[in-house]
Amino acid sequence: MARFWAKQLANMAITLFAVSFLVFVLNELSPGDVVRKIIGPYATQDQVERVTQQMGLDRPVLVRYFEWMGNALRGDFGQSLIYKRPVAEVLWDRLGNTLLLAGVCFAIIVPFSVFLGVLAGMRERSWIDRSVSVFSSVCASIPEFAMGVFLLAIFVVGLGWLPGASPLRSGDGWPIWTQLVLPAMVVVLYDSGYLIAMIRTSMVEVMRQPFIRTAVLKGMDFKSVVLRHALRNALIAPFTVILLQINYLVAGLVVVEMVFAYPGFGRMMLEAALAKDIAVIEAGTLVAVFVTMMTQIVGDLGYRALDPRIRL
């Protein structure tokens, strides 16, 4: 167990190091660009050089990288160009908003997908299976921006039941919770489409196992077979994938956040990338990769805990 953790943590440290270095070098190899971005396009070459020196950007990229990393380790990610605030502040703000949406979605996605996936997989190629499979395949096929547009046309333009934008301010007459409904609906449908298919496949395989046939043949009623024998086994394989959805829910919501003007982490990354706000890009990437690696480790651990055939 100690060896497992040591290996995982070393692995994570190396990956974070590699990623942060890559992003840093990619963005800061030509420091002139950074300075231009700060003092504007009308500055003279002379001014650019002076500011470059003042900011210490004329030093080798390696030196600057380790300085940046030292600060980052103390939680100081520098100053954001576009938000005019410390990066850490913006980052935690936006991350908080995204986690709110992500939490709501995850709490719906998991039971919804497990229910439909098990329902479809327990009787392979029945009409329920067919319907659920087509439903999940279609859900997974409609890109978030298209799904967002469709739902917007129905619930906002057509019925007028929900707000079309989710800035998380209650000023416009829509309580905050109503602003979460449409973004969550898009994410839940899209992501469940994929998870249902996974869980269905796993369930189908479990239902073909001899121990299930034995249970049925010995006269156990079908409901108990599904709930007491099949369910637990069918959830072992998709467990990791279910956890991996957390990555998508934290770092991948940029499209939904753009559709509904939701002030989240993904939108921050897009705005930063478009404005070349390097300090934000670097910090955001680190956070995103960290979340990815953590869920992978937790997924691994959980998988081993669930399936006694696997030993550390």
Added chain:
Amino acid sequence: MSETGHTAGQVAPVDTGAVGRVATTSVGRLLWNGLTISPIATLGGGIIVFWALMAVLAPVLAPYPPNQMDPMALVDPFPSATHWLGTDQLGRDMLSRIMWGARTVLIVAPVAVLGAAIIGTLLGLLSGYRGGIVDTIVMRVGDVLLAFPQIILYLIILAKFGASAFNIILVIAVTKAPIIARIVRAVTLDVKNRDYVAAARMRGESTLHILLVEILPNARGPLIVDFFLRLGYTTIAIGVLGFLGIGLPPPDPDWGGMIKESYGLIFVYPHMTLIPAAAVSSLVVGFNFLATGLREAALDD
């Protein structure tokens, strides 16, 4: 659908399981069986053929040049006898732009996926067959690439180097290659110690021959199913990039870009947004249905 890029935004959970179990028959037979046995695959194939025809025939069939503005139509941009699907916010014919947009996505997506398949296949074969340090390096680099949430990688690279068809293809090929490499590596590890591979080695065949002629055909089934799934996800990714404003540069029609440009007008002119949204969704449905049907047919085999 066990392994997938899913969205541009998601780190692909890599599990070669279900794709890897697909039986290995010839590519042609797999396609034929899938299309004839599974109604889902037939439907998916039909949708793809429809869009492919639209794309190929766009220069002949499209009623207007895709970027031509019709100022008169701006008075009433809704569908009419002159513009069957209406016009967009600049008075450009929607039908023509949708058809030319099909051309864009049906060129960029297959080229990108093919690029990923070639890079991934070669690296996977080499990595699985050679093992040792080659394997370690290839897999570690792949891990680092997969640790990036993909959408963030796209943002960084495309914002840095600019959005062009070439850069989009490159980014997609590079980010998807590690996943394909894992699928091929798993198959390679599985078969590399079989007798016929040993026999080929004994005959003195070159490594390249062994990799491409003896080992690669075993990965045909998984690869073809993966190819269509990945085409679907890549179509989504291209749409996402267009929607976020880092996709193919205007004015040439791109479905995601069309949605982005007309999105603010959805309360007044919903058709400008809904039509490209329906187009991109239907194409992805086509790819996913075909992949699902093919896998089912291959499992029955």
